[in-house]
Amino acid sequence: MWFRRDLRVDDQPALAEAAARGDVVALWVADPHLLSASHHRSPVRLRFLRACLGALDEELRALGIPLVVREGDPAVVVPEAAVEAGADLVHVTEDVTPYARRRDLAVESALGDTGVRFRAVGGPWRVPPGDLPGSKGYGYLVFTPFFRAWDQVPVANRIPPPDSLSGPSLASDGLGALPDGDPPIEAGPAAARARLEQFIRSGAVDRYAEGRDLLADDGTSHLSADLRMGVLSPAQVGRAIGQGRGDTASRDAFWRQLAWRDFYGHHMARNPGVARAALKPAFRAIEWDDDPVLFEAWREGRTGFPLCDAGMRQMRATGWMHNRARMVAASVLVKDLLVDWRLGEAEFMRGLVDGDPANNNGGWQWTAGTGTDAAPYFRVFNPVLQARRFDPGGAYVRRWIPELAGVPDRFIHEPWKMDEQTQRDAGCMIGTDYPAPVVDHALRRDEAIARYKDADVRWAATAEAAA
Numbered sequence: 001m002w003f004r005r006d007l008r009v010d011d012q013p014a015l016a017e018a019a020a021r022g023d024v025v026a027l028w029v030a031d032p033h034l035l036s037a038s039h040h041r042s043p044v045r046l047r048f049l050r051a052c053l054g055a056l057d058e059e060l061r062a063l064g065i066p067l068v069v070r071e072g073d074p075a076v077v078v079p080e081a082a083v084e085a086g087a088d089l090v091h092v093t094e095d096v097t098p099y100a101r102r103r104d105l106a107v108e109s110a111l112g113d114t115g116v117r118f119r120a121v122g123g124p125w126r127v128p129p130g131d132l133p134g135s136k137g138y139g140y141l142v143f144t145p146f147f148r149a150w151d152q153v154p155v156a157n158r159i160p161p162p163d164s165l166s167g168p169s170l171a172s173d174g175l176g177a178l179p180d181g182d183p184p185i186e187a188g189p190a191a192a193r194a195r196l197e198q199f200i201r202s203g204a205v206d207r208y209a210e211g212r213d214l215l216a217d218d219g220t221s222h223l224s225a226d227l228r229m230g231v232l233s234p235a236q237v238g239r240a241i242g243q244g245r246g247d248t249a250s251r252d253a254f255w256r257q258l259a260w261r262d263f264y265g266h267h268m269a270r271n272p273g274v275a276r277a278a279l280k281p282a283f284r285a286i287e288w289d290d291d292p293v294l295f296e297a298w299r300e301g302r303t304g305f306p307l308c309d310a311g312m313r314q315m316r317a318t319g320w321m322h323n324r325a326r327m328v329a330a331s332v333l334v335k336d337l338l339v340d341w342r343l344g345e346a347e348f349m350r351g352l353v354d355g356d357p358a359n360n361n362g363g364w365q366w367t368a369g370t371g372t373d374a375a376p377y378f379r380v381f382n383p384v385l386q387a388r389r390f391d392p393g394g395a396y397v398r399r400w401i402p403e404l405a406g407v408p409d410r411f412i413h414e415p416w417k418m419d420e421q422t423q424r425d426a427g428c429m430i431g432t433d434y435p436a437p438v439v440d441h442a443l444r445r446d447e448a449i450a451r452y453k454d455a456d457v458r459w460a461a462t463a464e465a466a467a
């Protein structure tokens with residue numbers, strides 16, 4: 001059993017099937033390609049991953065076998081380990097990112113040379129992409145019809161962990177390829193289940209519809225990193241909340257939100273090109289400024305737009321950012337600073353403990369208006385209005401930007417509007433303690449719309465010429 005994004009023993013179809021056939025070796029591969037790819041060089045996520053693998057090792061040992069770690073190219077080390085173990089079959093949970101697909105084809109082919117078969121069972125999503133082909137057979141580009149179809153698929157019954165496991169013992173390289181150190185949140189299946197139980201027992205799931213967008217209340221589940229690593233399955237979440245139907249409107253809202261994860265996963269599985277370029281071809285040729293000074297200000301949380309800066313600082317401090325702040329920070333980068341969304345996407349992948357190729361790409365393309373969002377590109381978030389609506393008292397902004405702690409409520413989201421005396425009273429001089437906005441939102445909004453329009457017109461002309 002080769003573990004990848006399914007680091008648990010409970011509700012684990014691939015492990016259950018492997019165990020039902022006889023002896024099992026549990027393998028995890030420290031793949032240098034993945035660990036050194038710029039997208040994946042994320043100390044915070046790798047520390048979390050290491051702690052999840054440690055917890056998986058404990059769970060497996062309790063059942064009778066350790067986790068064997070091998071460093072190297074999976075197309076080399078998986079067949080080697082399989083031959084050493086005398087295995088006839090390598091089980092995996094399916095993965096669908098473009099790299100995962102290339103890797104698995106290479107591993108399957110190398111295994112074939114040694115007479116070992118490769119079998120993918122289950123996947124990281126609640127519903128496999130192939131089960132929701134859509135009316136035209138190529139899946140869904142719009143979320144609402146996707147959700148309607150997805151919601152019709154019942155939540156699968158639990159697959160209990162094997163009673164015990166046994167198998168040949170193989171040498172392990174250990175987890176030295178991953179950075180050591182405390183993960184930002186407790187890691188492993190038990191910690192994930194405790195987070196899920198707390199979300200339900202505290203009543204947060206029943207307040208989710210109103211609470212999920214209030215930045216200071218932090219009314220969301222914080223399960224994203226657990227789902228990312230597969231220490232928790234989406235079906236486990238579905239069973240625990242009673243799958244929405246017949247429960248509260250808030251549970252329905254939470255269930256619907258969870259469906260976005262499958263939506264973006266399916267989307268990337270069917271359209272792997274989105275990992276590199278805009279889904280909408282017209283917007284592949286937008287002229288970005290990519291100003292390095294503005295990009296650095298955004299990364300460090302110094303744009304002068306408090307909600308955007310608070311989000312970026314939350315991510316730097318904790319490895320997690322509230323969804324509303326992710327949307328606003330992404331929008332400021334793309335539509336105000338005119339920086340290519342792919343640079344922001346990569347920065348989030350480096351900074352987020354839950355950084356996930358499909359969800360992150362989907363979120364960025366949605367916000368940039370280049371992907372699955374049905375709203376037109378000229379609808380641009382206003383960072384001040386968003387902040388007033390979702391952080392009305394400014395508590396979130398004050399928590400992450402201590403320089404603004406003393407700023408009166410009415411200026412908290414536009415501190416540059418304070419007069420000099422108010423700045424002095426608030427202990428925050430604009431331009432010294434906290435920056436004025438690095439760009440003028442109204443002007444840049446118009447500029448962004450003009451650039452999108454220009455790309456759209458050029459694309460239409462090219463398409464017409466080619467027809």
Ligand SMILES: Cc1cc2nc3c(=O)[nH]c(=O)nc-3n(C[C@H](O)[C@H](O)[C@H](O)COP(=O)(O)OP(=O)(O)OC[C@H]3O[C@@H](n4cnc5c(N)ncnc54)[C@H](O)[C@@H]3O)c2cc1C
Binds near residue numbers: 220257258355356361
């Ligand atoms: C620009 C941008 C980048 C993002 N990057 C990521 C990422 O790398 N990894 C990631 O897991 N999510 C990403 N999201 C989606 C969302 O922000 C996070 O899933 C959410 O904030 C995680 O917190 P939570 O677990 O408390 O969420 P909850 O609100 O409790 O939601 C429960 C679960 O549903 C899923 N989910 C919720 N919202 C979304 C969504 N919009 N898209 C996809 N799945 C969703 C997540 O698995 C989440 O854990 C991104 C959103 C944006 C706008």
